[in-house]
Amino acid sequence: MSRDFEEVARREEMRKVDWRRIKRRKGDEVLETVEEVFDRKTVMALYQMINRGIIGGMRGVVKAGKESRIYWAKGTNEEDLAVKIFLTSSMEFKKSMLQYIHGDPRFKVGHDYRRIVYTWAQKEFRNLTEARNAGVPVPRPIYAYENIVVMEFIGLDGVPSPLLKELPREEITAEVYNEIAGALDSLYRKAGLVHADLSEYNVMVHGNKIFLIDFGQAVSKEHPMAEEFLRRDIGNIIRFFERAGIDAPKEEVVLRWLKRP
Ligand SMILES: Nc1ncnc2c1ncn2[C@@H]1O[C@H](COP(=O)(O)OP(=O)(O)OP(=O)(O)O)[C@@H](O)[C@H]1O
Numbered sequence: 001m002s003r004d005f006e007e008v009a010r011r012e013e014m015r016k017v018d019w020r021r022i023k024r025r026k027g028d029e030v031l032e033t034v035e036e037v038f039d040r041k042t043v044m045a046l047y048q049m050i051n052r053g054i055i056g057g058m059r060g061v062v063k064a065g066k067e068s069r070i071y072w073a074k075g076t077n078e079e080d081l082a083v084k085i086f087l088t089s090s091m092e093f094k095k096s097m098l099q100y101i102h103g104d105p106r107f108k109v110g111h112d113y114r115r116i117v118y119t120w121a122q123k124e125f126r127n128l129t130e131a132r133n134a135g136v137p138v139p140r141p142i143y144a145y146e147n148i149v150v151m152e153f154i155g156l157d158g159v160p161s162p163l164l165k166e167l168p169r170e171e172i173t174a175e176v177y178n179e180i181a182g183a184l185d186s187l188y189r190k191a192g193l194v195h196a197d198l199s200e201y202n203v204m205v206h207g208n209k210i211f212l213i214d215f216g217q218a219v220s221k222e223h224p225m226a227e228e229f230l231r232r233d234i235g236n237i238i239r240f241f242e243r244a245g246i247d248a249p250k251e252e253v254v255l256r257w258l259k260r261p
């Protein structure tokens with residue numbers, strides 16, 4: 001009941017920020033939701049995706065963060081898409097990004113800020129792809145171009161499914177913990193990746209299925225800080241469940257289990 005109410009409230013909130021018609025070009029009906037925060041290059045990148053038939057139309061803002069914005073969009077077959085656009089103007093973000101890029105043998109990066117953000121978007125896309133191929137429940141990655149990542153939308157009619165953080169107490173169960181532990185197992189052992197920002201804020205719960213999201217900072221096992229990041233991820237998840245009164249194993253036990261031969 002209360003969740004329904006929350007969803008309605010969220011929809012209303014979305015409507016308020018929706019349909020700001022900016023930068024509308026002659027004959028162009030698709031890009032109705034591009035806000036001032038995006039520079040010309042980003043708008044052009046969106047046009048490019050529309051021209052390539054990746055995106056049919058932008059619908060509304062799902063969430064606006066400091067470093068990125070998530071939009072609800074439609075594909076050319078009317079399927080729901082999540083479009084994550086990284087802002088190319090946050091200097092703070094640059095500093096924090098670099099520690100997750102340097103040390104990961106899969107990526108090289110220069111000093112041009114815009115390029116670093118592009119690498120970040122590519123990295124999120126590649127991490128999602130590798131995770132998905134290893135059977136980790138993540139939104140299906142669809143496309144990445146410049147500072148934009150397109151993926152499967154987790155939710156209904158533009159309303160995102162709740163985060164683990166937003167679940168009512170009675171829905172935080174040992175089963176949900178086990179699902180997340182299983183996802184971590186595939187992520188670490190099959191994909192060879194560490195999420196590195198895992199917490200109740202980066203797990204979505206869609207019905208009885210969980211999805212790990214937000215993979216920009218995920219690193220390969222070879223990263224020198226991988227073990228430290230892994231410990232932190234495990235710690236965050238365990239703490240969340242403990243606080244909700246669910247018995248979860250100790251951090252060391254989970255770590256040993258993930259590193260079993
Ligand atoms: N595939 C998706 N489908 C639906 N909603 C999504 C999807 N991915 C992300 N979201 C929503 O957008 C929010 C932000 O996404 P994400 O965690 O990837 O970005 P972020 O970098 O953490 O943003 P922030 O700057 O807010 O920290 C999520 O909490 C979730 O509610």
Ligand SMILES: [Mg+2]
Nearest residue numbers: 201202213214
């Ligand atoms: Mg996040």
